[in-house]
Amino acid sequence: MxxxxxxxxxxxxxxxxxxxxxxxxxxxxxxxxxxxxxxxxxxxxxxxxxxxxxxxxxxxxxxxxxxxxxxVGGYVGEQFAPVVHEQRMYSLDNAMDLGELDAWMERVREACGGSLPPLCCELKIDGSSIALTYEDDLLARAATRGDGTTGEDVTVNMRTVRDVPLRLREEARAAIAPGVGGLELRGEVYMPKKSFELLNVAAVSDGRQPFANPRNAAAGSLRQKDARITQNRDLSTFMYAIADERALAVDGQWELLQWLREAGFHVNPDVRLCESAEEVRDFCRVAIERRDALPYEIDGVVVKVNAFSRQRALGFTSRAPRWAIAFKFPPEEKTTLLRDITVQVGRTGALTPVAELEPVVVAGSTVARATLHNLDEVHRKDVRVGDTVIVRKAGDVIPEVLGPVLSLRSPEARLWEMPSVCPSCGSPVVRDAGEVAFRCISIDCPAQALERLLHWASRGALDIDGMGEEIVSRLVESGRVSDVADYYSLSEEELASLDMGRVKADGEPVRLGHTVAKKLVAAIEASKGRPFARMLFGLGIRHVGKTTAEAIASALRTMDALAAAGEDELAAIDGVGPKIAHGLWLFMRTPDNLSVIERLRAAGVTMAEEDLGPGEAAPQVLAGLTFVLTGTLAASGMTRDEAASRLKAMGAKVSGSVSKKTSFVVAGEAAGSKYDKAVSLGVPVLDEAALLHLLETGEVPREV
CATH class of the missing domain: 1.10.287.610 (Helix hairpin bin)
Incomplete structure (x- = not known):
């Protein structure tokens, strides 16, 4: 004291x-x-x-x-109410290397009359975005980013985060413009690395599934319905933005950061006001070198034009500010021991070699397994069991083995070959001429059943939200589910009592529980109404992807028509052809398959395309136009597949790649390289609001 x-x-x-x-x-x-x-x-x-x-x-x-x-409170919320942000929370365009960062700085230089303005560099925190609103100097509301326009109210939980001031400090109030009713300030909620490690140790001890990485842990902690759980998760924040900079008497980003610190917020100390491109590049290089030493996860550097007046002049594209960019770090690479190579059997019987690794932390999460794709790839990379291998995450998401460290190869390292029998059922493994994949030919293979069940529940198919690999595996192992029709006979009680294969600290088995079970039953019920094309795709017929399923559904309209169709009729469908037609014909004449289909029909799953009434044929107002969809359509809740189906119903063609012949690119949240290519080719870009207007009115935009 x-x-x-x-x-x-x-x-x-x-x-x-x-x-x-x-x-x-x-x-x-x-x-x-x-x-x-x-x-x-x-x-x-x-x-x-x-x-x-x-x-x-x-x-x-x-x-x-x-x-x-x-x-600290004991409040338990029933749900998170929607909160409309004062201004949209935009995502950022990415620079994947220093060359792309230089190109962005050159565009800024040209837009600013040939002189590069001062740029503010900040570490890109790998956490969960948050917006804090202060009214009369008091914390009034906290909301997640959501779709950028509307987030979720997490005020009660954010009040437990100790570095969030409940009241703005008096020293900072003089900078607030007269008449401002509230300030919406923005930043990132994150979980320190050490706290993340301790959280996962406790989860494993309690028989719970550990979090994948600190970012997921932070986001999950922020959305707890019991604020006491959030309080115990050791969250922190870094604040760095304001919705409307005109609400403060500050001229730029650098001054804003100083004001935020003065107001009582936690502001990252690793920021730099750069006067040249070389200073920016130097900041990025140092950030890469220091990444592992920091107590929190970062995945890049955010570079912003400092002056707010310049930012307003540069403006925004449909998805991101022109005055800021995220320099993304190169994929992090680690070395570890390749303990073994096992085989995973997919839903079509394809055998995929999988590297079983000595667990290693890569880009913020522990990697213990990584795909090796196929036998030819194993041989091309010369990967052997017992090797020290280089592991990275493609796009910081998917683990992959780059290759061995030959200088560290052990004399005991052994070559690996594909087994001659399926590791799941013992049936012969075959490799058709001209194909890369080896396949199990048994239709009773339990591994294929698991993959087919996961495929049916996946987002592009029947979209049974929450039906992930862990739950499906336990349903299969317990004998409750063996094919996709079995999903529709599951009860809430049956799901709630499902043993998850883990035990609590007191030795009691971990059950799925009624909360998750209730949501799953509702999701299963909702899946019955998915379009016929998605049902066809969900059946997992070999070579029948989403586009082919849509073509079949559009041409034949009903499951009965498909079952009655001959090979020639099927082959005549646009995009099918003789090979796919033969597989379809065989599938529809296999008694086990027909039995599953009839059980799905009895459960109420859609078996026909929705027909328009007489004279209600959809106007083909988009005939002759080609659209490409990229990013997430968060505001509308549509998937890209659903948007594509609606565009096709209006006569449009939907392509997966951008070219000079593309009529429009629709860019949702987190749009990727297709958006960049559209800009470089001068292809018009529509945001989600423009897409919805087009779908509702049929009016084709003249100017974008």
């Missing part, structure tokens, strides 16, 4: 004592979180909090929402 603090506790007026304690605690919190400069011990800080709690307990009429004691 610092000198002079005794006076805080000797005053006769409880209100004055409480106010003084709050000021002292807020000051110490500011030094700890905003300045990274703690000035008293944790024990002394806890003593201050204990005194404040005791006084407020004795005088509950003096408790206010901004009191430090009000961070």
């Amino acid at each position: 610092t000198q002079g603090q005794d006076s805080l506790f000797s005053a006769d007026d409880p209100a004055a004592r409480i106010a003084a304690l709050r000021r002292e605690i807020e000051h110490r919190s500011y030094q700890y979180y905003a300045l990274d400069n703690p000035t008293i011990s944790d024990g002394a800080f806890d003593s201050l909090m204990a005194d404040l709690r005791a006084l407020e307990a004795a005088h509950p009429e003096l408790v206010t929402p901004d009191s430090p004691t009000q961070r």
Whole structure:
């Protein structure tokens, strides 16, 4: 306790004592979180909090929402209400290497009259975006990013995050413009690496599934319905933006960061105001070198034009600001031991070699397995069991083995060959002439059943939300499900009691539980109404992808017509041909397959295309136009497949690649290289709002 603090506790007026304690605690919190400069011990800080709690307990009429004691609560919410952001929270365009970053800086230079303006460089925190709204200096609302326009209200949970000020510091209020009713400030919620490790140790100990990486852990912790769980997850924040910069008397990003720190927020100390392109490149190089040493995960550097006036002049594209870019780090590479190569059997019987690795942390998550694609790839890379191999995540998502470190190869390292029998059922493995894949030819193979079940529930097929690999595996192992029709006889009680194959600390088995079971039953019910084309795709017929399934559904309209069609009739369908037609014909004449289809029909799963009434043929107003879809259509909730189907119903062609012949590219959230190619080719780009207007009205945009 610092000198002079005794006076805080000797005053006769409880209100004055409480106010003084709050000021002292807020000051110490500011030094700890905003300045990274703690000035008293944790024990002394806890003593201050204990005194404040005791006084407020004795005088509950003096408790206010901004009191430090009000961070902790027992509130359990039923749902997260939608919150419309003051202004859209845009995503950023990416520069995947320094060359692309240089190209962006050159575009900024040209747009700014030939002179590169000062640029503010900040570390790109790998967490969950958050928007905090302050009204009358008090934290009034906290919302997730959501689709960029509308997020979820997580105010109660964010109040438990200790580096979030419940009230703006008085020193910072003078910069707020007159008449401003509220400030929407933006940043990132993250979980420190050490806290993430401890969380997963506890999860495994309790028999729960560990989190994949700190980003997922932060996002999941933020959306807990019980705020006490969030409180115990050790979340932190870095704040870095404001929805409307005109609400503050600051001229640019650098000044905004200083103001945020003064206002009491935790601001990342690793920022730099750069005057040249070389300084920007140097900041990025140093960030890559320091990445592993930081106590939190980063996946790049954000570079922003500093001056707000310049930002307003440069403006936005349909999806991102022109005045900012995210320099993404090269994929992180690690070395580890290749313990073994096993085989995974897919839904069509294809055998895929899988590298079983000594677990290693790559790009923020533990990697223990990685695909090796096929036998030819194993031989091409000369990967052997017992090798030290280089592992990375493609796009920081999918683990892959790049190859062996030959200088570290052990004399005991052994070549690997594809087994002659299926590891799942023992049936012969064959390799057709001209094909890369080896296949199991048994229709009773249990591994294929698992993959078929997962495929049926996948987003592009019947989209049974929550029916993931762990649950499906347990359903198969317990004998509750053996084919896709079995999904539709599952009850809530049956799912709730499902043993997940793990045990709690007290030795009791972990069950799926009623909360998850109820959601799964609702998702299964909803899947019955998916379009006929998605049902066909979900059946997992070899060579029948989404586009082919749509063509078949459009041509034949019903399952009965498909079952009655001959090979020639099937081959005449656009995009089918003799090879696919033969496979379809055989599939529809296999008794086991027909039995499953009839059980699906009895369960109420869609068996026909939705027909328009007489004279209701959809106007082909988009005939002759080609569309390409990229990114996520978050605002409407449509999948790209659903949007593509609606465009096709209006006569459009939907392609998977962009060319000069493309009429429009529709760019949703997190649009990728297709968006970039459209810009380079001068192809018109529609945002999601324009797409919805087009689908609703049939009006083709004249200018974009």
